[in-house]
Amino acid sequence: xxxxxxxxxxxxxxxxxxxxxxxxxxxxxxxxxxxxxxxxxxxxxxxxxxxxxxxxxxxxxxxxxxxxxxxxxxxxxxxxxxxxxxxxxxxxxxxxxxxxxxxxxxxxxxxxxxxxxxxxxxxxxxxxxxxxxxxxxxxxxxxxxxxxxxxxxxxxxxxxxxxxxxxxxxxxxxxxxxxxxxxxxxxxxxxxxxxxxxxxxxxxxxxxxxx
Amino acid sequence: xxxxxxxxxxxxxxxxxxxxxxxxxxxxxxxxxxxxxxxxxxxxxxxxxxxxxxxxxxxxxxxxxxxxxxxxxxxxxxxxxxxxxxxxxxxxxxxxxxxxxxxxxxxxxxxxxxxxxxxxxxxxxxxxxxxxxxxxxxxxxxxxxxxxxxxxxxxxxxxxxxxxxxxxxxxxxxxxxxxxxxxxxxxxxxxxxxxxxxxxxxxxxxxxxxxxxxxxxxxxxxxxxxxxxxxxxxxxxxxxxxxxxxxxxxxxxxxxxxxxxxxxxxxxxxxxxxxxxxxxxxxxxxxxxxxxxxxxxxxxxxxxxxxxxxxxxxxxxxxxxxxxxxxxxxxxxxxxxxxxxxxxxxxxxxxxxxxxxxxxxxxxxxxxxxxxxxxxxxxxxxxxxxxxxxxxxxxxxxxxxxxxxxxxxxxxxxxxxxxxxxxxxxxxxxxxxxxxxxxxxxxxxxxxxxxxxxxxxxxxxxxxxxxxxxxxxxxxxxxxxxxxxxxxxxxxxxxxxxxxxxxxxxxxxxxxxxxxxxxxxxxxxxxxxxxxxxxxxxxxxxxxxxxxxxxxxxxxxxxxxxxxxxxxxxxxxxxxxxxxxxxxxxxxx
Ligand SMILES: Cc1cc2nc3c(=O)[nH]c(=O)nc-3n(C[C@H](O)[C@H](O)[C@H](O)COP(=O)(O)OP(=O)(O)OC[C@H]3O[C@@H](n4cnc5c(N)ncnc54)[C@H](O)[C@@H]3O)c2cc1C
Ligand code: SF4
Numbered sequence: 001x002x003x004x005x006x007x008x009x010x011x012x013x014x015x016x017x018x019x020x021x022x023x024x025x026x027x028x029x030x031x032x033x034x035x036x037x038x039x040x041x042x043x044x045x046x047x048x049x050x051x052x053x054x055x056x057x058x059x060x061x062x063x064x065x066x067x068x069x070x071x072x073x074x075x076x077x078x079x080x081x082x083x084x085x086x087x088x089x090x091x092x093x094x095x096x097x098x099x100x101x102x103x104x105x106x107x108x109x110x111x112x113x114x115x116x117x118x119x120x121x122x123x124x125x126x127x128x129x130x131x132x133x134x135x136x137x138x139x140x141x142x143x144x145x146x147x148x149x150x151x152x153x154x155x156x157x158x159x160x161x162x163x164x165x166x167x168x169x170x171x172x173x174x175x176x177x178x179x180x181x182x183x184x185x186x187x188x189x190x191x192x193x194x195x196x197x198x199x200x201x202x203x204x205x206x207x208x209x210x211x
Numbered sequence: 212x213x214x215x216x217x218x219x220x221x222x223x224x225x226x227x228x229x230x231x232x233x234x235x236x237x238x239x240x241x242x243x244x245x246x247x248x249x250x251x252x253x254x255x256x257x258x259x260x261x262x263x264x265x266x267x268x269x270x271x272x273x274x275x276x277x278x279x280x281x282x283x284x285x286x287x288x289x290x291x292x293x294x295x296x297x298x299x300x301x302x303x304x305x306x307x308x309x310x311x312x313x314x315x316x317x318x319x320x321x322x323x324x325x326x327x328x329x330x331x332x333x334x335x336x337x338x339x340x341x342x343x344x345x346x347x348x349x350x351x352x353x354x355x356x357x358x359x360x361x362x363x364x365x366x367x368x369x370x371x372x373x374x375x376x377x378x379x380x381x382x383x384x385x386x387x388x389x390x391x392x393x394x395x396x397x398x399x400x401x402x403x404x405x406x407x408x409x410x411x412x413x414x415x416x417x418x419x420x421x422x423x424x425x426x427x428x429x430x431x432x433x434x435x436x437x438x439x440x441x442x443x444x445x446x447x448x449x450x451x452x453x454x455x456x457x458x459x460x461x462x463x464x465x466x467x468x469x470x471x472x473x474x475x476x477x478x479x480x481x482x483x484x485x486x487x488x489x490x491x492x493x494x495x496x497x498x499x500x501x502x503x504x505x506x507x508x509x510x511x512x513x514x515x516x517x518x519x520x521x522x523x524x525x526x527x528x529x530x531x532x533x534x535x536x537x538x539x540x541x542x543x544x545x546x547x548x549x550x551x552x553x554x555x556x557x558x559x560x561x562x563x564x565x566x567x568x569x570x571x572x573x574x575x576x577x578x579x580x581x582x583x584x585x586x587x588x589x590x591x592x593x594x595x596x597x598x599x600x601x602x603x604x605x606x607x608x609x610x611x612x613x614x615x616x617x618x619x620x621x622x623x624x625x626x627x628x629x630x631x632x633x634x635x636x637x638x639x640x641x642x643x644x645x646x647x648x649x650x651x652x653x654x655x656x657x658x659x660x661x662x663x664x665x666x667x668x669x670x671x672x673x674x675x676x677x678x679x680x681x682x683x684x685x686x687x688x689x690x691x692x693x694x695x696x697x698x699x700x701x702x703x704x705x706x707x708x709x710x711x712x713x714x715x716x717x718x719x720x721x722x723x724x725x726x727x728x729x730x731x732x733x734x735x736x737x738x739x740x741x742x743x744x745x746x747x748x749x750x751x752x753x754x755x756x757x758x759x760x761x762x763x764x765x766x767x768x769x770x771x772x773x774x775x776x777x778x779x780x781x782x783x784x785x786x787x788x789x790x791x792x793x794x795x796x797x798x799x800x
Pocket of ligand 2: 434443445446447448449450451453454455457577578579
């Protein structure tokens with residue numbers, strides 16, 4: 001949608017009263033736009049009210065720095081490592097998704113951006129304090145040590161890092177399980193056209209106590 | 212050429228101008244054009260083609276921000292809606308905390324104190340492109356609620372009057388369901404076989420049995436068998452995105468294409484109707500509309516004007532059709548225009564079912580909606596009455612192994628795990644969460660109505676509506692009963708409810724309008740002084756103007772309105788055709 005005010009064309013047949021009405025309408029709209037921090041005037045732009053649904057176009061610039069992205073990537077793979085169910089988060093583009101997410105101009109994402117950026121600074125400092133190097137440069141075991149501290153009741157790391165890590169975990173898992181690799185990892189087997197819907201197979205019915 | 216590229220190429224005069232292209236406008240245009248009438252459809256939104264625009268198989272990862280809700284796409288990126296709670300340049304005004312007025316925003320009442328929300332789709336096909344496809348019939352009691360329990364108002368027509376039209380609609384749109392012979396939830400002779408229930412639904416059905424709440428096949432306008440030109444559902448893609456194989460009902464796939472084929476329908480999209488014009492005798496002469504492409508006001512002449520812009524938009528057009536003869540708006544001689552606004556009540560409750568953990572993998576997509584549901588039972592009716600809730604609701608649900616979204620793997624109930632443990636937990640819990648919701652009947656009340664805002668205009672200078680809305684104690688008590696029943700149902704299914712029943716049901720109730728069943732503002736009546744239209748939707752004050760949408764509803768039972776809108780619109784169009792043939796239509800020559 002165009003954020004600028006609508007152009008008012010005043011065709012000849014308009015009466016004076018109607019012309020004034022149209023002008024008033026524009027004034028009313030102008031005050032609306034001033035009042036409401038709304039998507040139509042997002043800066044940078046959002047996806048718009050009528051995006052092409054068949055195309056993924058991200059109109060906003062990515063905001064994470066290379067250094068931030070390195071920390072995010074390390075976190076991604078600690079949160080979702082490769083295992084028998086599927087690849088690690090970084091192998092399916094989750095770090096870039098986190099960048100897409102935190103760079104978005106909407107209220108929720110702007111909030112997340114603040115938490116995640118502050119969290120990254122804290123995490124890097126925590127690693128410096130503990131190991132004398134940044135988080136992304138620390139060894140896997142060292143990185144895990146910090147994450148373990150965050151999820152352990154009563155630690156300082158938990159007090160400082162919990163909200164950030166929980167948010168990061170949720171966003172990374174969200175980014176991961178929405179990919180086709182993530183579908184396989186969680187056990188989602190749909191999105192395939194069927195002639196008939198068979199319903200639960202006998203082993204599922206038995207499992208649920210319905211047999 | 213059905214789609215007029217500019218409003219200039221329209222004919223001098225039409226038999227009928229139809230405003231809106233959703234359920235109401237689509238049906239009116241279809242029936243009239245099929246019968247040979249020359250019809251012009253005005254649609255405020257843009258042209259929309261489900262065949263080429265529907266993202267059928269796309270994953271959330273194929274969408275910006277994994278398809279989550281944003282202010283511009285409030286039901287998510289893939290939702291087949293252009294519009295939503297906010298339409299740029301088209302504000303509306305609602306009561307804020309009962310005292311002040313505010314522009315309606317995307318936020319829910321639960322956050323802002325706003326008591327009404329208004330969802331509008333600006334596109335060919337309107338809200339039928341994405342709606343839930345729940346197609347229920349109103350029952351005999353739903354047409355005569357006042358005679359049944361002394362509350363609300365009776366319709367001037369009965370179930371028997373509408374039943375043949377339900378039959379025609381059902382045969383044409385297609386729907387699935389099961390024959391149950393329930394007293395107030397009539398079956399359809401055209402039910403197609405319902406899809407097999409999912410495991411969690413079978414648990415709910417078994418649980419319902421223990422509570423005396425029958426859980427039966429849902430009734431959805433989704434094909435499980437082919438109809439001419441339409442494929443059956445292939446159980447893979449969410450209906451809310453629309454359906455490019457035409458397996459569900461959508462005005463743009465089912466009504467508008469055959470109407471266009473007749474050669475009798477012209478359509479102007481991006482055409483915002485502003486008011487109905489009137490001659491000196493008080494008969495409608497046509498419609499003033501704004502061509503959004505040029506910003507210019509245009510007029511089209513017609514023998515009859517059919518309003519199918521959705522209840523509150525049609526109400527707004529009538530309120531804006533002020534003239535020396537009708538200073539309070541067209542059809543408002545009785546003072547009922549804009550009054551008796553209702554929506555369905557709604558609330559929900561989530562839960563988790565341990566028996567479904569680590570389930571053997573299988574595909575639970577199905578028709579993307581519930582395969583079973585629970586109409587209001589006699590057992591519920593008794594206990595609800597005792598709690599002060601005279602009217603009913605149905606229960607439905609979502610859950611199971613659906614396409615993962617941003618929050619699927621990390622619901623609040625699972626721990627703070629990460630790494631291999633998180634992956635194992637995500638797999639274990641996948642598909643074990645259910646969410647029960649209910650849609651209930653609201654009794655029309657004096658405090659819920661729409662009017663024009665005294666100051667606000669939209670970007671074309673058209674006065675915008677202002678909404679007053681209050682639930683009465685009846686609805687609050689009903690939601691308290693819903694919540695209690697959700698807890699019982701989830702527990703009876705072997706699950707753990709996320710919350711106990713709330714102390715104050717108001718806290719978990721939807722805001723008015725947010726269930727999208729807002730209707731009633733141009734109600735029909737047996738006598739001119741009691742309503743806006745007669746039993747065919749013709750304005751008492753101006754019979755060549757007809758309301759085809761849910762504005763004419765007299766009650767708002769727990770039966771989603773679209774099936775009834777379609778049936779009444781068909782019935783109305785046939786009535787109009789017969790009047791046109793007989794020459795009794797009060798239109799200018
Ligand atoms: C998320 C959701 C789920 C739903 N689920 C169900 C369900 O399961 N079952 C059910 O029965 N109902 C459901 N509904 C409600 C259903 O969508 C409506 O009852 C139905 O679409 C109403 O049809 P209508 O033709 O009156 O209005 P709409 O479908 O809204 O169509 C109105 C059309 O008129 C156009 N218009 C408006 N004003 C003007 C104007 N001034 N000039 C020109 N054109 C105008 C609009 O742009 C729109 O295209 C749901 C709604 C939503 C939003
Ligand atoms: S679930 Fe079936 S009807 Fe709905 S969109 Fe998919 S294929 Fe179409």
